[in-house]
Amino acid sequence: MAYIMVDIESDGPIPGDYSMICFGAVIVNKDLNQTFYGKLKPINENFIPEALSISGFTRQETLSFDDPTDVMQDFANWISANCHSKPIFISDNNGFDWMFICWYFHHFLKSNPFGYSSQNLGSFYKGLVKDTSKTFKHLRQTRHTHNPVDDAIGNAEAFLQIIADYDLKIPV
Numbered sequence: 001m002a003y004i005m006v007d008i009e010s011d012g013p014i015p016g017d018y019s020m021i022c023f024g025a026v027i028v029n030k031d032l033n034q035t036f037y038g039k040l041k042p043i044n045e046n047f048i049p050e051a052l053s054i055s056g057f058t059r060q061e062t063l064s065f066d067d068p069t070d071v072m073q074d075f076a077n078w079i080s081a082n083c084h085s086k087p088i089f090i091s092d093n094n095g096f097d098w099m100f101i102c103w104y105f106h107h108f109l110k111s112n113p114f115g116y117s118s119q120n121l122g123s124f125y126k127g128l129v130k131d132t133s134k135t136f137k138h139l140r141q142t143r144h145t146h147n148p149v150d151d152a153i154g155n156a157e158a159f160l161q162i163i164a165d166y167d168l169k170i171p172v
Contacts, residue, residue: 001171002083003028003090004114005121005159007151008097009055011047011062015103019043021055021062023101024148025075027082028090028156028172036078037149038071040104054146069108076105079113085171089118092155121155128166136162 006025012018019042027034042062052059079087091097098118105112125136139158142150163170 001088002085003088003119003156003159003170003172004079004083005152005156006089006091006097006101007148007155008100009146009148010100011042011052011055011059013048013051015100016107017044018046018048018051019062020068020100020104021052021057021065022148023075023097024150024152025078026149026152026156028159030160030172032153032156032160034082035149035153036075038075039065040068040071041065043068056146068104072104072108076109076113087114089114090121090124090155090159091118092121092151094118094120121159125158125162128162 004025005028006023008023009021010018011021020040021042022037022039025036026032041064047059052062089098089101102112102114121136126132126134136158137144139161140154141157142154144151144154160172162168163172
């Protein structure tokens with residue numbers, strides 16, 4: 001298994017009605033140097049200004065981003081080139097991040113290299129510490145900036161720290 005930490009930014013709450021603006025991914029290993037970054041052109045006219053502002057981009061800027069089919073194909077190729085075993089999707093908020101990545105893969109490429117499941121870093125941590133009010137975010141080293149590559153790296157750092165702290169046998 002190869003864990004891939006993913007983070008996305010969007011211009012609204014759900015895929016299809018709104019667009020994924022950009023996303024970042026990192027292969028979870030000790031180096032955290034295999035990253036992917038994609039910026040996607042909106043798929044329709046809908047957007048919520050407050051949601052878009054989180055990404056740091058203006059609507060005008062997003063209109064010059066790359067074709068979503070090309071970006072998703074590049075991401076699928078990157079996954080294939082960097083994972084020599086089954087890729088496992090993991091994110092901080094996989095209810096949000098997963099629905100966009102999964103929808104975009106199926107909508108634009110008709111398949112998803114991650115399959116049909118994902119993992120949630122926050123839930124993983126809550127289970128380990130046996131406290132549903134606890135968060136892992138204090139374990140990040142890279143500051144949370146809403147740049148999805150930075151955020152994916154910070155979450156991967158936290159995941160690696162959790163693995164080390166609890167002496168877990170997770171292949172990374």
